[in-house]
Amino acid sequence: MPTAESRSELLSLDNVSLRAGGRYLLENISASASVGEMIVLLGPNGAGKSSLLRLLAREFSDYKGLVTFSGKPLFRWSGQALAGRRAVMPQHTPVAFPFAAAEVVALGLPGRLSGDTSHPAVAELMRIFQVDHLAWCFYGGLSGGEQQRVQLARVLAQLWLTAGPKLLLLDECTSALDPAQQYRVMALLAALARRGDFCVIAACHDLPLAASAATRLWLLEHGRLVADGHPAAVLQPARLERVYGIRAEVENAERLRVYVEGCCEQLPELVWPAA
Amino acid sequence: MEREVSRPPVVLMLSGLLLLLLVATVMALRVGPVAIGSVDVWQALWRSDGSLQSMVVRELRLPRMILAALVGSALALSGAILQGLFRNPLADPGLIGVSSGAALGAVSVIVMASWWLNPVPVWLLPMMAFVGALLATLVVWRIATRQSATDVSLLLLAGIAINALVMALTGLLVFAADDAQLRELTFWNLGSVAQATAEQIAVTLPCLILVWLTIPWLARPLNALLLGEAVAGHLGFSVERVKRVAIFSVALSVGAAVSVSGLIGFVGLVAPHLVRLTLGADHRLLLPASALLGAVLLITADTIARTIVAPAELPIGLVMALMGGPFFLFLLMQRRR
Known part of the structure; x- marks a missing residue:
């Protein structure tokens, strides 16, 4: 079991906002993450998952609010010291x-x-x-x-x-994998977090996959963190319908099964130029 | 089936390159209107006995060979650095206008400096060549790079624009030039190491040593940059500083090369490409090996240039263009597939 010290907070966000082109990409996000946690970032396209990961990877400098990594403000870290403690996988x-x-x-x-x-x-x-x-x-x-x-x-x-607490930021790291590899990779990452010296934060679109591996879910909508907690607490049908516009049935809190419907009923009429 | 990558032993390949360099230098010193045996070449290198042969070796062929080697390694090295920086194997200092920028700087000194300065200080020409190369690199850089990638078409189009502009400005300077300057301008546009002197070597060498010193520092970050600027940043490299050092190194070596030899194209394209084909794209090897191969290429091209139509001689830039042009077309054809 991880000790109390290694369980300590590795990353914290205090009222973080990011604006670009006159609109909020991220708005007033406060959260924290500790080693031993496997956090999966969920949210519809454009909800701000990649923006949040890139912000945590220090690709932006013009955000508001405070991000603290290992007890020190993120902007105070030297590039090299940071590279020894956290790794980032972009989408492409x-x-x-x-x-x-x-x-x-x-x-x-x-x-x-x-x-x-x-x-x-x-x-x-x-x-x-x-x-x-x-x-x-x-x-x-x-x-x-x-x-x-x-x-x-x-x-x-x-x-x-690297010895000591480490942070792993992954942006849709399973998007091109076959189902078997998806579950295998997510289970590997969860096992890495369970070792007690890793904190994993991964963006993902697959709800059952996320629920199978995560110790915690962050659900983003329009740049706001609308739910933060255990998968069973976050993945509730009413919330999923509001955020994603899907009707989902949650069969079992631990082994989540999601039946998705309601997204294909009002398709636009396909008007094709005459051949 | 997937292709297997095989990397030959590094020591073997580097000693092979050194052997090639040795062969090229021996040929360059032996071959010419006055044929000189290896033994005589060797003796002439160590002492001057006043004979025609020792004079030809010591005063004509040796400086010329050394200058060709320095210019070749400078151009090949800057090609390799530019390609890593732009993440694009088609970036050649000649193609994207860096050499032209340097040439414009040099040419304007030749024609205009004597209007105001008498005598013209010797350092002015290499310095203006450096400034020209630096400005051209910065312009191409600003035009062709977005946050994460370089647009090839923009890169080559910017090169075309700069080359055209430089040609036009050089054309204007031709009007203002007198006969002696005109001859110098022509030499510049075709590229040549025929007038190699010890002074030219003394100007080029320190600049190149400065650039060589950056190789060990640049190699790893350039490798990381191949995964994208963001990833290089995640890996802990300070990307902006790397870019500044790389652009400065390129401008310094191209400026030094162009100020003594004029416009010689394609070395920066051919040498790194051949190295990548055999040794791989790791800059820790690519940079020094490209420099070596560039030296071999230009020594050989110069030997061909001064022997193939003897007693006359072709400009070395012409020889390189005749070899490099088809090679570039071949590269473009491969990219179509």
Whole structure:
């Protein structure tokens, strides 16, 4: 079991707002996250999931409010110190030049080790994400799902040598995976959080998948955090209908089953130019 | 079936490159209107005995060969850095206007400096070439890069615009130039290392040493940049500083190269590409290996330039364009597939 100290708060947001182009991308968000937690970010398209993750990854500097990471305001951290403590996986990571998959993973290794394909972390992480057989294939030639798992290995390589609390920010890291891999990857991330030194925050669209792995859900709507809590508490039919416009039936709090309907009844008439 | 990547042993490839460099230098010193044996070349390098052969080696071929090597490595290295910075293998200092910017700086000194300054200080020409290269790089950079990626078409179009502008301004300067300056201008536009002198080497070398010193610092961040600027930032690199150092290095080496040799294209395109094909895209290897291969390429091109129509000689820029033009077309065809 994690000790009381390692359970302590790793990340906190106090009244955080982000504006761009005259509208709020994020509005008055207050929340906190601790090591040992696997938090899944939910919300319709454009709700602000990516914006929130990018803000936590320190890609924006013009936000209002205070973000604290490991007891220190986020903007006070040096780039290198931060890179040793938190890793980020964006939605898309195109690689412009002919790198092998193992070389991409090795680029994630910290500092002087960067690019060292013979480091044991590279083989181990590729094995964990079941891409070890693709190690010396060109990254550009891999399927979308394989590329995504290579990126997961790359992101974790960054924290391989870090002792102490670590933060993992993942933006739709399972979007290209087949169902088996989706559940496998999410379970792996949850297991990582359970180890007690990781805090995982992952954006996702698949409600049952999220419920299967998360210890906590953050539900975003129009840039506001409208629910924060245990999956069973957050995923309530009335709330899902309001936020997503779907009728969902929640069969079991622990093993959530979502039947989705109500989103295909009022389709626009497809008026096609005459052939 | 997926393609397997095989990376040959680094030591083997680097020693292979050094061997190539050795062969190219020996050929460059031996071959020419006066054929000189290897033994005589060796002796001439160590002491001058006043013979024609030792004079040809020491005063004509050696400075020329060294200058070709320096210019070749400078252009290839700046090509490799630019390609990493723009995340695009088609960025060549000649194609995207960086060399032209440097040439404009140099040409305006040749024609206009004597109107106000007498004598013209020797450092003015390389300095203006550097300033021209820096301005051109910054302009292309501003035009072609969005937050996360470089638009290839914008990159090449910006290059076309800058090249055209420079050609027009050089054309205007031609009107104002006298006969001696006119000859110098022509030499500039075609590219040549024929007038290599010890002074030119003394101007180029310190600039290049400064750029070489940035290689170990630039290699890892350039690797990270290939995953995108945001990811490079997440990995802890200070992206803005990396970009500044990279652009400055490119301007310095292109400025130094152009101020002594004029416009020589395609070295920056061909050398890094060949290295990537064999050694991979890791900048820790790519940067030094491209510099070595660029030196080999330009020494060889110069040897060809001065022997193929002997006793006359072709401008080296022409030889590089004849070899590099088809290579560039080949690269473009490959991208279509």
